[in-house]
Amino acid sequence: MDKQESRLMSILEVILRLQSDPPVPLSFSEIYDQLQKDDPATKLTKAWVHRVLKTLTETKLVRLDNPTSHRKKYIADVNTIMAGFEELKSKKIEELEAIQKKVETELVEISALDCGYLSREFVKDVTGRTEEVSSRIVRGVEELHRILRFNMLEKAREGDIIRATLLWLGPFVDETSLVRVKRFFDAAEQGAEVRYMVSTDVFNAEKDSSVRQGLQGLMGMMQMFLDLRARGKKFDGRLYSGPKTYNQVSFNNESMALIIAENPVTATWMTREFNPDLIDNAVKTFDNDWKKAKSVLDLTPEDFKAFGAGPEGVIRKILSTDEG
Structure with missing residues (x-):
């Protein structure tokens, strides 16, 4: 006083x-x-x-x-x-x-900063050299998707393959979920092949009321998916019921975001220069699991039951085309 x-x-x-x-x-x-x-x-x-x-x-x-x-x-x-x-x-x-x-306001502005871009520009201004970041820790869903957007999704073209695995729902479902999923659709529009694999564990996750609420934002996603397929775009989503695997998004064999923690979401983004063996192993494991997974286009009521999806489950409604 x-x-x-x-x-x-x-x-x-x-x-x-x-x-x-x-x-x-x-x-x-x-x-x-x-x-x-x-x-x-x-x-x-x-x-x-x-x-x-x-x-x-x-x-x-x-x-x-x-x-x-x-x-x-x-x-x-x-x-x-x-x-x-x-x-x-x-x-x-x-x-x-x-x-x-x-x-x-300041937090939004600071959160939007791309430290990878800033570091490259700083080094370029000081030395005249253009150097690429080979690895970095990424925290938070928005920061992760910013990295994916600028380093993979927006640069993907014909001949590129994007592999994505989703093991957890909680941190990734909210009112902006459809916007983030649409980035993967956009990559397919640009000619890339997108393989999106989701663990069947997500059906257990939707028992959480906050997750169910967040999933509502994905209603309409299936129609976008079907539209892509009807126009010959290379996008497929599959459900995987095997053992735990790499929770990752990779761009060819060139770079990968490896998600290492759920709450808060934490990932390591790396290029081939940083760890080629890890990227190769993750891609190989994904491709093996992909062969065993089932496309959402081929799901039957029996499949949903086997995966533990209730008849009124939100995910079932999102993925349903016409179960008859």
Whole structure:
């Protein structure tokens, strides 16, 4: 508490001590005289005390008995203190909300920064050389998909293969899920072959109410998928019921995002220069699992039952074309 606040509290305390119950309005003289008695060594001017009383009434900690009267009288009790606290609380909330808005804006701007791009540009400016980042840790769903977008999905063309495995649903399903899935559709539109493999464990995950809510955003995905296929685009989604495998997205044998933790989502993005053996092994494992997986276009009611999908399950509805 600073000196100004301390003086405010001293005068408020004096008014409260002088006040009776029920409260009787106090004149300026009564308050000023008591202040002098409490601390004779401190020389307080009447003008200064008037200013403090004005501040206390503005903050509603003290109220005027008759605001229009020439000779003002003051009241402070539990009701005025409560009103004052509410006023101070409201002002503090406004201050914090303004700070929060500023912080959130800065957070969005900082989160959007591509550190890989910045590091390449920095090195280029200093040395004149163009160097590529060979590996980095990626945290969060948005950052992961930003890496996938710029390093794989938007550069994919005819002859490229994108392999994606989804083992967990929780962190990846929300109101923006369809936007992220559409990036893979767009890669197929550009001529790439996209193989998207999903573990059948996702049917257990949808028992979580928050996951079910997030999955609602994927309604309509199947129609996009069917439209791609009808136009000869190379996109397939398959369900995989085998043992745990690499949770990854790879671009040919050139680069890979290996997801290593679910909460929070954490991945290692790497190029072939960093670890060719790991990328080759992940791609080989994926291709073997892909052969055993079943396309969502070939699913039957019996398959859904075997995978543990209830008849009213959200994922079943998303993947259903016409079960008949």
